[in-house]
Amino acid sequence: MDPEKIKTLPSPRFIKTHMPLSLLPPSLLETAKVVYVARNPRDVAVSNYYHIKSHQVIPAEGEFKPFWKLFIDNHVIWSPYFEHVKEAWRQRNHPNMAFIFYEELSKDLPGVARRLAKFFGKEYSEEQFEALYNHLKFDNFKNNKSVNMAEWQKTGIITDSFIRKGKAGGWRDHFDEEMMQQADRWIEENLRDTDLQFPTDFLGPEEAEAPRSYYTELRTEYIRLGSAGYFFYKQFNIMALEVYNMPLRPTDTFVVTFPRSGTTWTQELVWLLQSNLDFEGAKATPMATRCPFLEFRACLFDPPTITDPNDSFEKFKMEVYSLDPAKIKTMPSPRFIKTHMPLSLLPPTLLETTKVVYVARNPLDVAVSNFYHMKSNRVIPLDGEFKPYWKLFMEDKVLWSPFFEHVKEAWLQRNHRNMAFIFYEELSKDLSGVARRLAKFFGKEYSEDQFEALHDHLKFDNFKNNTSVNNAEWKERGITKGSFIRKGKTGGWRDYFDEEMTQQANRWIEENLRDTDLRFPQTD
Structure with missing residues (x-):
């Protein structure tokens, strides 16, 4: 069919x-409605190769690597x-584009x-959507003779199924x-001048094994997300795509950190600066309400099952499980959102749309703080000593x-x-400057x-005793055994690392900083 024939098609034309x-x-x-579909280029290349390989119209020979x-x-x-x-x-x-x-x-x-x-201005019932979903499920779709080009296979135009694996x-x-490695370089080079990012790949749990003996009560498997293989x-x-696709607002502020990098301290600072230093409002409203944790559910290794209505821990898990991006969607503006997700797993337009404050901290102090946080925490159960945990951290x-x-x-x-990048060590040494x-x-x-009033409010001892941020209720409910906010000390890792671990850490840091000008501030 050519454009001349398409001209004569009756409306509406697809x-x-x-x-x-x-x-x-x-x-x-x-003039028209446009639906554009993009796919991970590596999967596109594989699918295109096998399509061409089985095709008589676009004949191809050879192996996949040269293709x-x-x-x-x-x-x-x-x-x-x-x-x-x-x-x-x-x-x-564009109002007429669905990407x-x-x-x-x-x-x-x-x-x-x-x-x-x-996008098309259509409304359907739940039953209709369910019927549509059933019709389009991959196995049903692949066997649908009106779309699978079965006649092409019969006549020898293609030697294999037109619709392949869909994986x-x-x-x-x-x-x-x-x-x-070639693909990573090619993709990085081509995405350098754009905020386009492809949805993350979900690796199988067999590719994300952790030593089970180290975690108590472990009843789960693991996945890795994205090209860097983030561990969850x-x-x-179930929730990762909701996070990636969550609608953003220009009035949103995100506080982004790796866990135990000064997240709560920064949340309080950011909220107060953006809220005209409303100290009374800050004291009256818990941080979890003012600046909710976007992916709190990621901490749960299994869904809650309340069999005992008096089980406060299972009740707490139910509260956590109910927190998701859908609830954050309904928050009034301006929204303040905490997340430990890396930028690549957050919405692709994050930096073009919102304000982002990222806090980084010396990884050795992060590891120590994370270990003690998990050790005292029933949500992410942990057993064992710090040394084997440090090995997991590096791995x-x-x-x-x-x-x-x-x-x-x-x-x-x-x-x-729209990015403010700060170090925890700066907060610790020059809170007023930050x-x-x-x-x-x-x-x-x-x-x-x-x-001066802000500095006094945020001084570490005052901050640690602030009931709106220190999650004291967690301790009362038996969720944690220790304080949520620990020592706040920079360089405290030296009290936990022996000579072997220190040398190991130096090699690990040197290796990971080789391709970047990132350097962590020196600590005493």
């Missing part, structure tokens, strides 16, 4: 094309891939269906180590790790106009007396 937007009619987005080279060299039809996708990404907010990812279709088909129904992340079965309980994969087998990838992602964005920097970042002005 037209498929692989052409990039720049080669389609210039008035396309002003992959052609793909990244832009020597396959309709390439260059990244320019194609980026043209559409730049138009994603979706294949990975979203794969993981949240009902959610995408609802989004597109809204997100299946590229790993076809890439060797050299190709993976398997249950979190990226604690929640939200790998530590260095987490920090380096933010460090790369430190000069973005407060002034952040006030300027938020466009706020305060008098010397006001800054």
Whole structure:
């Protein structure tokens, strides 16, 4: 079929094309509705290879590895891939454009269906959406003769099924180590000038094993998310796409940290600066209400099961489980949101839309603080001594790790106009200076007396005893055995590291800082 025949089709017309937007009619987005679908380029390359391999129309020979080279060299039809996708990404907010990812279709088909129904101004009942979902489930779809081109196979045009596996992340079965590194460099280079990011891949739990003997009461498996392989309980994969796709507002402020990096201290500082130093409001309202923890549910290794109505721990888990991005969506503006998620697993438009304060801390102090936090905590149960825990930390087998990838992602964005990157060590040594920097970042002005009052409110001893931030109720309910806010000491790691661990740490840090100008402040 050619454009002349399509001209004669009755309305409404539904037209498929692989052409990039720049080669389609210039008035396309002003005239028509456009749904653009993007997919991880590695999966695209694998699927395209097998499609061509089985095809008589576009014949191809050879193995996948040389085809992959052609793909990244832009020597396959309709390439260059990244320019194609980026043209559409730049138009994603146009009222006539719906930009979706294949990975979203794969993981949240009902959610995408609802989004597109809204985009088209259509309303359907729950039963209708359920019927649609059943119709489109991959196995049903693959066996649907009206779409699977079965007649092509019968007539010899293709030698294999037109619709293959539909697997997100299946590229790993076809890439060797050299190709993976090549792909990482190619993707990084092509995403350097854009905020486009592809939804994270969910690796199987067999690729995220942790020594079970170290965690008490362990009844779960693990997953790794994203190209860096961030470590989570398997249950979190249900929520990860909700986080990635959560709608943002220009009035939002995110406090982003790796756990135990000064998160709560910074939350209080940020909230007060943005709330005209409302000390009374801060004291009256718990931090968890003023600045909720976006992915608190990620801490749960199993869903709550209340069999005893007097079990305060299971009740607490139920409260945590009920916290999700959907609830944060309904919060009034301005919203203040805490998260330990790395930037790559947060909404792709985060830095273009919101203010972000990222706090980094010496990883050795982070490891010590995290160990004692978990040790005293029933939510993330832990057993054993610090030395084997430190080994897990370096091996990226604690929640939200790998530590260095987490920090380096933010460090790369430190000069973005909507990013304030600070070190915990700066907070500890020059709290007033950091407060002034952040006030300027938020466009706020305060008098010397006001800054002095803020400094007094945030002084560590005062802060530790502040019941609106120290989660004292957790201790009362038996959730924790110790104080949520510990010592706040910089360089305290020296009290826990022997000579072997110190040398190990120095090698680990040196290796991870080799490709970056990131350096942690020196501590006494």
